[in-house]
Each structure stands twice: as structure tokens, then as C-alpha cells.
Amino acid sequence: KLFYFIFFSLSLKYSLKYFLTATSGLPDFPEFVASASVNGVQVGYCDSNIRTAEPTQDWMKKLVKDDPQHLDWYSEKCFGNQQVFRANIDSLKQRLNQTRGPYILQRMNGCEWDDETEEIKGFNQYGYNGEDFIALDLQTLTWIAPKPQAVITKLKWDAEKARLEHNKNYYINRCPGWLKKYVKYGRSFLQRSVLPSVSLLQRSPSVVSCHATGFYPHRARMFWRKDEEEFHDGVDKGQILPNHDGSFQMSVQLNVSSIKPEDWSRHDCVFQLAGAETDIITKLDKKVIQTNSVSLSEFPVGPVVGAAVGVLLLLAVFGFFIWKRNSHGEIQLIFPLNLMIIEVHPPILRYSSG
Structure with a gap:
């Protein structure tokens, strides 16, 4: 009974999440893929091949038609993050003395908003080759480094006070503001209930x-x-x-x-x-x-290395995937519809705000 109550009370929350993935050593797969989702539904997508952001829902298309600068901002961020992530991967390969790929750098960031309590939660987390590294704690405005390899990065990023304040403003104010705007445009879509x-x-x-x-x-x-x-x-x-x-x-x-x-x-x-x-x-x-x-859910979600390129490209279209290292050391594909910590294993990374 208690689980029943908790489970159904979750429906009051909205989330805006961004999934960014840069790869090296994966043939025929985009070097950079970014996806935006609202309540688990993809609303925008870009990659290094199309080089621009594209809305993927009708109500999101209406929003960017009313506010073209909104889409321009996303396209600019998509291109900028692609350059930063590519440089980060090159830096990580050097610092970790890695000679064999593939190399996968990820970030998941965004915010959650409860339209009843007005509670807001922001998050910004990184991952590298499926292993944990660093996540932002917005309460203390410090970076959490669960592994010794991440301490150098934590100290460097903790010292960048201006960027920390920028992060705080983005995840506590700007991101929730956008999320509320998206909910306004897509309310009928986001609040619908459809049985399977x-x-x-x-x-x-x-x-x-x-x-x-x-x-x-x-x-x-x-x-x-x-x-x-x-x-x-x-x-x-x-x-x-x-x-x-x-x-x-x-x-x-x-x-x-x-x-x-x-x-x-x-x-x-x-x-x-x-x-x-x-x-x-x-x-x-x-x-x-x-x-x-x-069906799609019957496809085995196995190791990335050796996986069919066609399946990878299909997943890229959805944009909802994370590479995570399993207990056997293999990097596997998963679908992160719920917030999960994806962190990195490198030393210093270049920082990309927002």
C-alpha cells in the first residue's frame, strides 16, 4: 500500500534532461550526439552530422517558431559542446595513457520541477568509458569526486567560483524557467494518460x-x-x-x-x-x-564493442542512451529514463557550462 501511494504521487513532477555523448573509435557513429527530453520524451536532437538542433515534437516546433532564438541557442551550444567534448577525449586519452578505443565521454544535466510544491532540483554529472567520476552538488556548490583519480579535477573546478555561480543560476533559475515554458506548450501532450x-x-x-x-x-x-x-x-x-x-x-x-x-x-x-x-x-x-x-525491448543490450552499427544508429535517433561499465568490465548500452549518476574516470577536463 505504501509503495502504491509513493509510486502514484510521483506523477506531479516534470523533468528536463540533456544527454550529451562524444565518441572516438566507433566507426559510422556520430562523434557527438545530444538529446533533450521532457519527462522522458525526446523534444530536441542534434549530432555532429546534421550540425544543428532540431525539435522533435509538434508542440516544441511551435515553441521555436514563436521564439526562433531559442533554437539558435541550442544549435550554438550543440556545436560548442562538440568541440569541448572532442578536446576532452583527446586530453583523457593522453592523461590516462590509453591507446585502444572506443572512447566515450558523457554528460547528463538538467532539472526537475514539482508543479505543486514548486520544489526544484538541478543536476550535472559526467561519465567516461562507463565509469564514475564527478558530479555537481548544488547545495554546497562543490564537485563530488568518489574516486582518487577525480580529486585533481574536483580541486580545479571547485576553485572556479564564477563558473560555480553560473551553474547555480542555470540549474536553479534558467533551466526550471525553460522547463515551465515547455510544460506550458506541451501540457496536453505531457499530461495525457495512455494505457498500453x-x-x-x-x-x-x-x-x-x-x-x-x-x-x-x-x-x-x-x-x-x-x-x-x-x-x-x-x-x-x-x-x-x-x-x-x-x-x-x-x-x-x-x-x-x-x-x-x-x-x-x-x-x-x-x-x-x-x-x-x-x-x-x-x-x-x-x-x-x-x-x-x-520488439525493440527484446533486442539484447550488449557490449558496445562489436555491436551492430545499425542498432547504434537507431539508438542515436532516440538519443536516450548511456554507456555504463558492468561488473565484468564491459561497456554496455542502457536507457536512462530515470536520473542516474554517470560520472567520469579522468583527471582534468575542460569545462562546458550549462
Whole structure:
């Protein structure tokens, strides 16, 4: 009951997030990709190939038509950040004595705003080759360095008081101001509630995937139950992924190899959407399971090295991805729809404000 209350109370918040990624050593992939999202929906995109910012939602296109300078600012920042990130990667390769790629430098920054309490939260975080490095603490106006390798950068950036004040003003005033403007233009889109279509997919003889697609907002959860009680054994929950139309999809897999045929009817899949009055419940029934169907969420999110270029380019179009190093030391692609700390492992980086 407590989780139910907390889960649905989150729907009052709005977020504006920027995902910037620079790469070196990834053939046929843009050297620089930047994406802006509001509540997990991409609203703007640019990369080193198109060299300009482009709005990706109809209501955002209307906003930049009313205020062309807004788009000009984004295009200028896109080009400027591309140069800074490229120089940073070259510097990191030298300082860390790295001779083999790929090299991936990332930043996630932005702000959150609660339209009821007016609470504002800003964030600015970096990542390099999937490893943690440094994040800005706006409360103390200092940089957090969780690793010894980042201390030099922390000391240098902590001494740049003018830039720290600029950051404070940007994340506490300017960013929330823009976010409120975006919410004003896209309110009907951002405040809509759309339930998904839910299907059971047979991934393998032993695995059934419950797949939901077309829902909005992205604050949703899906789980398997037995006798109306949630369970976790043999369950693998997937991430929430964006669709091209601004909606979302997700899946949760169930290993059915140990379930007796007479017990299948005791299991069901439950989908819950923030703000929705009812859940979508799908019984585990062999008669309704679809086979030979592959959705975006069924693609394996594996190591970047050796990954298909076509999939990488598809992800670049969405702009919602982060490379993160796993426990085996491999760099993997993930979709950061919720705020997560992505930090870096370098010494001194050049600083790009905003």
C-alpha cells in the first residue's frame, strides 16, 4: 500500500534532461550526439552530422517558431559542446595513457520541477568509458569526486567560483524557467494518460515475456503474480524504452520451465500506470501467447564493442542512451529514463557550462 501511494504521487513532477555523448573509435557513429527530453520524451536532437538542433515534437516546433532564438541557442551550444567534448577525449586519452578505443565521454544535466510544491532540483554529472567520476552538488556548490583519480579535477573546478555561480543560476533559475515554458506548450501532450496494449510473447521454450507498448507517461511498473501475490523468482524485468511516437514500452520475462501445466492459470502479468484508475491484468495462457514477434525491448543490450552499427544508429535517433561499465568490465548500452549518476574516470577536463 505504501509503495502504491509513493509510486502514484510521483506523477506531479516534470523533468528536463540533456544527454550529451562524444565518441572516438566507433566507426559510422556520430562523434557527438545530444538529446533533450521532457519527462522522458525526446523534444530536441542534434549530432555532429546534421550540425544543428532540431525539435522533435509538434508542440516544441511551435515553441521555436514563436521564439526562433531559442533554437539558435541550442544549435550554438550543440556545436560548442562538440568541440569541448572532442578536446576532452583527446586530453583523457593522453592523461590516462590509453591507446585502444572506443572512447566515450558523457554528460547528463538538467532539472526537475514539482508543479505543486514548486520544489526544484538541478543536476550535472559526467561519465567516461562507463565509469564514475564527478558530479555537481548544488547545495554546497562543490564537485563530488568518489574516486582518487577525480580529486585533481574536483580541486580545479571547485576553485572556479564564477563558473560555480553560473551553474547555480542555470540549474536553479534558467533551466526550471525553460522547463515551465515547455510544460506550458506541451501540457496536453505531457499530461495525457495512455494505457498500453499488452501481449504475451514466447522468447524461447522456457521464457514468456509480458510486453506492454504505447503507454504514457513512463512512470509505470509491470510484474508477475501467482495467486494474486507478486513474486520475483524466475522473473527478469526489462527497462522502460521510448517508442518513436513519444510513448513507451517495457517487458517483464517469466521462466516457465518449472511451472506445471495445471498451475499456469494461477499466474498473471500486471501492468500499472501512474494516474490510471485500473491495472491491466493478463493471464498466463498458452492460447494467447504470440511467437516469432520481436520488439525493440527484446533486442539484447550488449557490449558496445562489436555491436551492430545499425542498432547504434537507431539508438542515436532516440538519443536516450548511456554507456555504463558492468561488473565484468564491459561497456554496455542502457536507457536512462530515470536520473542516474554517470560520472567520469579522468583527471582534468575542460569545462562546458550549462
